[in-house]
Amino acid sequence: MNLASLILYGLAALFLLAAQHPFVTYKQSLRLFRRRALIVPDPSLARPSLSVCMCAYREEAVIAMRLDNLLTMTEAYGGAEVLVYVDGSDDRTAEIALSYEPRIRVVNSPVRTGKTAGMKRLVAAAKGELIACTDANVLGEPDALIKLAQHFQDPAIGCVSAKLAYVNRQTTQTANSGAIYWEVEENLKRIESETVGLIGVDGALFMIRAKAYRDTPDELIDDLYVSLSVLKQGLRVISAPDVVVTEKSAEDWREEFRRKRRISCQGMMLHLRTWSQWRTLPFAQAYGYVSHRLLKWLIPFTCSLGGLFLVLGLAVQFGFLRMVLAIAACGLALLVLALAKFRPARLLTIYLAMLAAVGTGVIEALFFKRTYQTWAPAASVRD
Structure with a gap:
């Protein structure tokens, strides 16, 4: 082995280490941080007033x-206001929502402004000491709001996120791959919650102190911005794994590609616009943000560079022609196995497509300054 091969292998190892860090070494490194216990909630204490925004x-x-599910949850809570923002919808969403008044309050926008702008408008009108933000396609148990609110008996808690589970993983390989990825993500969030604090809540359902809520610029993703703002205030952001909400994952790979592309673009754009705020976070939270967010968005590039340097190192050591033939054979084998519906091969092709989606979104943010203020929900899971 010559010096050139060693240098190329070293570069490959460096980039591949960065690629796996958000899910492997980051998770292990969190065990070095002090675990922070939660208080045992007292169910006899009066619950704070609550506003649910969707x-x-x-x-x-x-x-x-x-809405039926939300009203069941608020009735179990002991009464809470429900505010719904309909974002210029061109179907019967507003008509159906308005039929629930006066049990809920509906803001029906004649034009599209996006979820972030809509949430800000609802929170500004909310009267509760606690604000629960939720999506329109998730379902939760009747006691979900009660369990989330109990955590706020600890004055150090500023925001609590429910756990999201996908319920349609058996429908398609795309849905299955999304469910597998999200299980890994939720496991990481559990450890993160106990140590450095949750770096980004799940928009499916989270609860925040009204006084800790900070408005997000309309073109940025509010879930991450709001939770980072809570950490910035010195309050804890935690996950409540006993509070599970469910929804369906995208079943068509093209829909999932667009979703991953949008989310990564929003995340990178948030980083570009607001990094000056988060770089002054305490070390533990800043480390979590860089590890779990920034490096995760960069995985397509660290993986690609790691693979490129590995191939170049092997080519220098064993010959370029051999490497070209080996790569072509591996690619052809993967294609044949995927077309033959061999499950591992199909999962791998889907994950490669999703990496491409994330990379595309990052490029859109970095070089084209694109924003996704508005978007349409995946049609394959709205039934």
Whole structure:
């Protein structure tokens, strides 16, 4: 082995180490941080006043079921106001939501402004000491709001996120791959919650102190911005794994590609616009942000560079022609196995497509300054 090969292998190892860090070495490194215990909630204490805020766009297929579910949850809580923002929807979403008044309050926008702008408008009108933000396509148990609110008996808690589970993993390989990824993500969040604090809540359902809520610029993703703002105030952001909400994952790989592309673009754009705020976080939270967010968005590039340097190192050591033939053979084998519906091969192709989606979104943010202030929900899971 010559010096050139060693240098190339070293570069490959460096980039591949960065690629796996958000899910492997980061998770292990969190064990070095002090675990922070939670207080045991007292169910006899009076619950704070609560406002539930939800934005909806083209949700006519699920909005009635979701509102029935929300009203069941608020009744179990002991009464809470429900505010719904309909974002210029061109279907029957507003009509169905308005039929629930006066049990809920509906803000029906004639034009599209996006979820972030809608949430800000609802929070500004909310009267509760606690604000629960939720999506229009998720379902939760009747006691979900009660369990989330109990954590706020600890004055150090500023925001609590429910756990999201996908319920349609058996429908397609795309849905299955999304469910597998999210299980890994939720496991990481559990450890993160106990140590450095949750770096980004799940928009499916989270609860925040009204006084800790900070407005997000309309073109940025509010879930991450709001939770980072809570950490910035010195309050804890935690996950409540006993509070599970469910929804369906995208079943068509093209829909999932667009979703991953949008989310990564939003995340990178948030980083570009607001990094000056988060770089002054305490070390533990700043380390979590860089590890779990920034490096995760960069995985397509660290993986690609790591693979490139590995191939170049092997080519220098064993010959370029051999490497070209080996790569072509591996690619052809993967294609044949995927077309033959061999499950591991199909999962791998889906994950490669999702990495491409994330990379595309990052490039859109870095070089084209694109924002996704508005978007349409995946049609394959709205039934």
